[in-house]
Amino acid sequence: xxxxxxxxxxxxxxxxxxxxxxxxxxxVASGYPGTPSTEIxxxxxxxxxxxxxxxxxxxxxxEVAIGACFAGARALATTKHVGLNVAxxxxxxxAYTGVRGGLVILNADDPQMHSSQNEQDNRNYAFAAKLPMxxxxxxxxxxxxxxxxxxxxxxxxxxxxxxxxTRIAHVKGVVAKGQRQPPPEPSIEKVPAKLVMLPGxxxxxxxxxxERMAAARDLAETLPENRIEPGSGLRGFITSGxxxxxxxxxxxxxxxxxxxxxxxxxxxxxxxxxxxxEEVIVVEELDPFLENHLKAMGIACRGKDIIxxxxxxxxxxxxxxxxxxxxxxxxAPLDLPMRPPxxxxxxxHRGLFYGLSKMKDVFVSGDIGCYTLGFLPPLSAMDACVCxxxxxxxAHGMAKAMGEKGEGKIVAVLGDSTFLHSGITxxxxxxxxxxxxxxIILDNxxxxxxxxxxxxxxxxxxxxxxxxxxxxxxxxxxxxVARVVxxxxxxxxxxxxxxxxxxxxxxxxxxxxxxxCVLLPEEVKRPKPVYFTNLDNCTGCSLCVQMGCPAISWxxxxxEEAVARGxxxxxxxxxxIAEVQCLGCGQCAAVCAFDAITRKEARS
Amino acid sequence: xxxxxxxxxSGVGGQGILLASELxxxxxxxxxxxVKKSEVHGMAQxxxxxEAHLRYGEKVYSPLIELGAADILVAFExxxxxxxxxxxxxxxxxVVNTQKILPPAVALGKATYPVDILNELKSRHIKVVxxxxxxxxxxxxxxxxVNVAMVGAMSNFLAVDPEIFLQVIDTEIKEEFREVxxxxxxxxxxxxxx
Numbered sequence: 001x002x003x004x005x006x007x008x009x010x011x012x013x014x015x016x017x018x019x020x021x022x023x024x025x026x027x028v029a030s031g032y033p034g035t036p037s038t039e040i041x042x043x044x045x046x047x048x049x050x051x052x053x054x055x056x057x058x059x060x061x062x063e064v065a066i067g068a069c070f071a072g073a074r075a076l077a078t079t080k081h082v083g084l085n086v087a088x089x090x091x092x093x094x095a096y097t098g099v100r101g102g103l104v105i106l107n108a109d110d111p112q113m114h115s116s117q118n119e120q121d122n123r124n125y126a127f128a129a130k131l132p133m134x135x136x137x138x139x140x141x142x143x144x145x146x147x148x149x150x151x152x153x154x155x156x157x158x159x160x161x162x163x164x165x166t167r168i169a170h171v172k173g174v175v176a177k178g179q180r181q182p183p184p185e186p187s188i189e190k191v192p193a194k195l196v197m198l199p200g201x202x203x204x205x206x207x208x209x210x211e212r213m214a215a216a217r218d219l220a221e222t223l224p225e226n227r228i229e230p231g232s233g234l235r236g237f238i239t240s241g242x243x244x245x246x247x248x249x250x251x252x253x254x255x256x257x258x259x260x261x262x263x264x265x266x267x268x269x270x271x272x273x274x275x276x277x278e279e280v281i282v283v284e285e286l287d288p289f290l291e292n293h294l295k296a297m298g299i300a301c302r303g304k305d306i307i308x309x310x311x312x313x314x315x316x317x318x319x320x321x322x323x324x325x326x327x328x329x330x331x332a333p334l335d336l337p338m339r340p341p342x343x344x345x346x347x348x349h350r351g352l353f354y355g356l357s358k359m360k361d362v363f364v365s366g367d368i369g370c371y372t373l374g375f376l377p378p379l380s381a382m383d384a385c386v387c388x389x390x391x392x393x394x395a396h397g398m399a400k401a402m403g404e405k406g407e408g409k410i411v412a413v414l415g416d417s418t419f420l421h422s423g424i425t426x427x428x429x430x431x432x433x434x435x436x437x438x439x440i441i442l443d444n445x446x447x448x449x450x451x452x453x454x455x456x457x458x459x460x461x462x463x464x465x466x467x468x469x470x471x472x473x474x475x476x477x478x479x480x481v482a483r484v485v486x487x488x489x490x491x492x493x494x495x496x497x498x499x500x501x502x503x504x505x506x507x508x509x510x511x512x513x514x515x516x517c518v519l520l521p522e523e524v525k526r527p528k529p530v531y532f533t534n535l536d537n538c539t540g541c542s543l544c545v546q547m548g549c550p551a552i553s554w555x556x557x558x559x560e561e562a563v564a565r566g567x568x569x570x571x572x573x574x575x576x577i578a579e580v581q582c583l584g585c586g587q588c589a590a591v592c593a594f595d596a597i598t599r600k601e602a603r604s
Numbered sequence: 605x606x607x608x609x610x611x612x613x614s615g616v617g618g619q620g621i622l623l624a625s626e627l628x629x630x631x632x633x634x635x636x637x638x639v640k641k642s643e644v645h646g647m648a649q650x651x652x653x654x655e656a657h658l659r660y661g662e663k664v665y666s667p668l669i670e671l672g673a674a675d676i677l678v679a680f681e682x683x684x685x686x687x688x689x690x691x692x693x694x695x696x697x698x699v700v701n702t703q704k705i706l707p708p709a710v711a712l713g714k715a716t717y718p719v720d721i722l723n724e725l726k727s728r729h730i731k732v733v734x735x736x737x738x739x740x741x742x743x744x745x746x747x748x749x750v751n752v753a754m755v756g757a758m759s760n761f762l763a764v765d766p767e768i769f770l771q772v773i774d775t776e777i778k779e780e781f782r783e784v785x786x787x788x789x790x791x792x793x794x795x796x797x798x
Binding site: 378 | 633640667683690707712715
């Protein structure tokens with residue numbers, strides 16, 4: 001099988017899903033970036049004949065897709081698992097209206113929390129919202145299932161959720177090329193009884209939901225994506241999604257029922273399969289979703305009693321759970337210094353968090369983004385982080401709980417994209433309900449964490465075209481914030497001064513900490529100075545080291561070594577800048593009181 | 605020719621591990637294998653430990669390498685080689701770049717970078733091929749080819765014709781960088797022996 005690039009492609013799951021959506025005739029797609037789903041929209045934006053956009057949040061994204069499908073288009077909303085929480089409101093009622101053109105919600109879960117704050121299992125949304133859900137096992141299937149999802153959506157008059165996980169999104173595999181289906185012609189059609197969900201109509205649609213799910217259950221029995229793979233042995237596996245691969249690796253000859261549709265379930269097929277084997281083992285990641293429904297059907301099975309319910313699975317875990325005696329000896333891990341992610345050299349957030357790290361009695365209510373790394377030592381300047389936008393509202397709640405005692409001690413920190421995602425309403429509440437909590441908007445001109453997606457403040461859209469940029473100062477003022485200050489976080493001393501003043505203020509205030517992300521392409525190209533250490537002047541005070549810049553490292557010295565280098569005997573060590581890593585922000589030079597850090601000529 | 609195998613790539617975010625694993629994947633595809641590769645994006649990119657799993661064979665299901673099942677470990681940093689010890693088996697080959705990048709706790713003076721840490725692999729009779737990939741990249745005149753030099757060194761352990769790798773460089777790397785990357789591949793390949 002030599003690779004034939006005429007008929008096959010080597011794609012990540014996210015690239016394959018974008019291709020699948022395009023081939024299915026999608027013409028409108030909206031979503032907010034979120035690992036591991038981000039690259040779907042980014043890739044789809046490169047195809048002709050499909051409108052794509054970054055929405056400010058997932059609720060907006062899904063509502064845009066609902067509107068497009070009401071106009072008869074095939075529409076796509078993309079989100080990571082926690083983003084579907086944000087979009088849950090339209091999700092549950094779109095289940096009642098149904099669709100005109102096909103509507104698919106592409107949901108990416110993140111078991112193991114590679115880049116997430118929780119690992120919720122969004123198969124539960126399919127059950128709760130009464131929506132069909134498909135679950136592919138690899139990039140090739142993911143692409144094919146997009147076409148299936150749109151066909152089902154239109155056939156059953158329902159939104160369909162396609163659930164993937166990190167190990168599809170960011171796995172590359174061989175995918176077959178296909179043809180694009182002609183997109184349906186959009187039109188305006190007034191069907192208020194179906195689309196206006198006030199109680200009288202909704203009660204009627206409520207019945208339609210049940211009828212549709214009954215039809216979906218029947219359809220599930222013969223859907224090609226649900227299949228029994230016969231095998232030998234008395235033990236049979238029921239599985240879906242990525243874990244299917246782990247079962248096939250660990251037990252290649254065992255009988256398997258592979259469920260490509262995880263809701264609703266093909267009860268007869270499951271019963272048939274269960275009757276054909278001595279023992280059923282359900283292998284699924286996270287919750288016992290299939291297992292619980294099997295048990296509710298009265299089918300005896302094993303599952304979470306042996307298969308872990310937390311974190312990712314792999315074929316090793318599955319094999320070990322089922323046949324622990326088959327596991328040979330392994331090399332034990334060594335105790336090594338960990339290498340957690342870190343704010344980049346030159347990151348503007350560092351200057352701001354350095355300031356906050358000096359305000360020991362201030363509670364920093366944090367948020368979701370690169371800057372959540374401000375939590376890590378040595379800065380250790382974040383005290384809470386729950387979900388997108390919550391920094392602002394939690395700080396307000398805390399201020400109300402603390403009353404006067406909390407004045408000057410509570411601050412919220414969130415990024416520009418996060419503020420626009422779900423911080424605006426929180427800030428409105430802070431002002432309206434007369435809070436003193438300060439809000440710091442880290443405006444680095446991009447959505448950095450997920451890989452530099454454009455947002456409504458960046459002045460560009462998903463295609464890189466010029467777009468209106470929201471004026472954050474004017475927006476905050478319009479919400480009623482009287483005190484709005486802009487500061488350059490690379491100016492460490494000025495930033496500290498502003499922080500002190502604004503946090504102490506007895507009314508709500510906003511500090512916009514503004515400097516572009518150093519990894520933005522235009523920043524990477526910009527010639528920058530480099531700083532180097534005058535080792536003769538270093539006193540070993542370690543102030544620069546305490547900023548946690550990856551370009552600065554500490555070398556400990558014994559008293560003899562210190563003397564040999566011409567330092568005082570009690571100098572414990574010295575700090576040094578790795579010039580190749582330095583991006584010239586100058587924050588370290590600003591904190592050095594001994595003239596030991598010097599600026600060099602610009603380097604391109 | 606080996607009919608299936610597992611290659612683990614490890615290092616620090618920003619070292620070019622994804623491109624190295626990508627070139628290797630394309631070479632295995634061109635050699636006629638089914639291939640799956642798993643990466644992690646997002647949070648992990650910010651200077652943290654980074655890994656890519658590459659599995660090839662007639663038909664590959666799982667995108668993840670099991671513990672004790674990596675046939676080749678291509679490590680771009682010394683500590684990031686030893687960290688993956690549980691993935692290795694007695695016949696594994698480890699191709700390691702001798703670069704050291706200090707983890708934050710070491711840079712802060714709160715921990716020390718282990719000395720002679722590669723002995724932890726050698727003492728377990730694992731084949732370790734250490735390579736100063738920086739020097740190799742420097743010798744071809746482009747420091748940014750460290751990752752391709754590592755692929756060249758690793759290629760000694762695969763039955764894939766090195767010509768296939770050069771063809772992959774032709775198709776996957778921008779024209780202006782092709783020649784220097786081919787040189788880096790060849791120099792990396794010549795620098796070590798399987």
